[in-house]
Amino acid sequence: MAQDNQGMLWEVFIQTKPGQPHRHCGSVHGHDRELALQNARDVYTRRNEGTNLWVVPSNLIVASSPEDIGPFFEPANDKVYRHPTFYTIPEGITHM
Amino acid sequence: MDTNQLEQNFDAKLARNESIEPKDWMPDNYRKHLIRQISQHAHSEIVGMLPEGNWITRAPSLRRKMVLLAKVQDEGGHGLYLYSAAETLNISREELIDQLLTGKAKYSSIFNYPSLTWADIGAIGWLVDGAAIMNQVMLQRTSYGPYARAMVRICKEESFHQRQGYEIMTVLAKGTAEQKAMAQDALNRWWWPSLMMFGPPDEKSPNTANAIKWKIKRETNDELRQKFVNQTFPQADIIGLKLPDPDLKWNESKGGFDFGTPNWEEFYNIIAGNGPCNKARISARTKAHNEGAWVREAANAYAEKKKAVLA
Numbered sequence: 478m479a480q481d482n483q484g485m486l487w488e489v490f491i492q493t494k495p496g497q498p499h500r501h502c503g504s505v506h507g508h509d510r511e512l513a514l515q516n517a518r519d520v521y522t523r524r525n526e527g528t529n530l531w532v533v534p535s536n537l538i539v540a541s542s543p544e545d546i547g548p549f550f551e552p553a554n555d556k557v558y559r560h561p562t563f564y565t566i567p568e569g570i571t572h573m
Numbered sequence: 574m575d576t577n578q579l580e581q582n583f584d585a586k587l588a589r590n591e592s593i594e595p596k597d598w599m600p601d602n603y604r605k606h607l608i609r610q611i612s613q614h615a616h617s618e619i620v621g622m623l624p625e626g627n628w629i630t631r632a633p634s635l636r637r638k639m640v641l642l643a644k645v646q647d648e649g650g651h652g653l654y655l656y657s658a659a660e661t662l663n664i665s666r667e668e669l670i671d672q673l674l675t676g677k678a679k680y681s682s683i684f685n686y687p688s689l690t691w692a693d694i695g696a697i698g699w700l701v702d703g704a705a706i707m708n709q710v711m712l713q714r715t716s717y718g719p720y721a722r723a724m725v726r727i728c729k730e731e732s733f734h735q736r737q738g739y740e741i742m743t744v745l746a747k748g749t750a751e752q753k754a755m756a757q758d759a760l761n762r763w764w765w766p767s768l769m770m771f772g773p774p775d776e777k778s779p780n781t782a783n784a785i786k787w788k789i790k791r792e793t794n795d796e797l798r799q800k801f802v803n804q805t806f807p808q809a810d811i812i813g814l815k816l817p818d819p820d821l822k823w824n825e826s827k828g829g830f831d832f833g834t835p836n837w838e839e840f841y842n843i844i845a846g847n848g849p850c851n852k853a854r855i856s857a858r859t860k861a862h863n864e865g866a867w868v869r870e871a872a873n874a875y876a877e878k879k880k881a882v883l884a
Contacts, residue, residue: 556643567743567811570811571807
């Protein structure tokens with residue numbers, strides 16, 4: 478197989494409207510920042526999906542591993558008191 | 574593009590209610606205004622941990638203790654969201670913290686009052702968080718994107734903060750005569766400082782005009798204060814507590830309450846550094862910062878070691 482160079486992998490984040498957070502939508506190959514950004518535009522925003530694009534080298538993203546999902550997020554499991562419904566509020570109270 | 578053109582683009586974006594993002598051109602004064610406001614907000618979250626932290630070890634039950642710990646932990650988290658938002662405006666965390674510790678930056682004057690009894694924890698959650706939420710709900714639509722997004726997270730998380738405080742007040746108000754008196758006393762002491770949280774009256778607020786023009790704020794100090802009084806009166810009434818204001822009365826024509834004037838002299842005096850706890854708060858933060866130096870040093874040493882291994 479020929480060893481063609483596809484360039485680095487980049488993760489793509491689109492902001493759909495001004496003020497909205499950038500959301501991950503997929504990835505592209507690109508040899509440098511500029512090409513990655515142009516490729517991301519061509520691949521992911523052909524129908525005006527966004528007002529802003531971010532590309533981030535995939536190898537720079539640090540992620541939690543799916544195998545650890547249990548113990549990793551466990552500390553939040555038994556803390557129901559972080560939710561407003563945990564508290565008893567008298568009938569008729571509004572704006573709270 | 575020349576500055577005029579850039580400024581026109583900026584104004585047009587604001588007029589279309591589009592948010593300003595870190596890489597967009599913005600007037601210097603807009604940037605400065607935001608750094609001041611967001612950092613002041615961040616410092617308030619962090620210093621605000623102190624009066625409540627004061628009661629963690631003495632919370633009356635394990636349930637109340639878990640709740641208070643979770644709340645104070647949230648405030649720390651909110652401080653971090655806000656510091657990060659401020660940092661997108663090209664100021665470093667070190668500078669921000671230095672400004673707090675040297676007194677160059679302010680934080681909400683209300684955290685310079687002491688939390689004297691357990692009922693104060695109820696009053697703080699109900700009134701202080703209530704007032705903060707009112708301000709923050711508005712700021713979810715602020716013109717600076719990172720600030721607005723931090724506010725969305727914060728408002729969602731704060732929804733339990735006010736409820737836990739109000740629950741404490743409800744239980745005390747229904748308790749023994751002493752407990753009810755304690756709740757009323759806390760309400761009496763925290764009511765006026767809570768009204769001051771919205772800032773000076775509009776005509777005396779040096780920052781309001783720009784904040785409104787740039788859509789950083791969507792409502793003025795006085796508008797928010799009025800809304801807060803209107804919302805809080807029935808909440809006090811339903812649990813049998815009385816807001817400590819002899820001038821408070823319903824005004825049918827404006828569809829809201831008329832109410833008395835906070836003691837603005839006291840407000841300015843506290844801002845000038847002369848509140849009951851100003852010195853204690855800053856010295857607690859300075860101590861925490863200095864005593865945490867070894868953690869920062871260890872983190873740097875670890876980073877250096879990693880770099881050496883990779884090289």
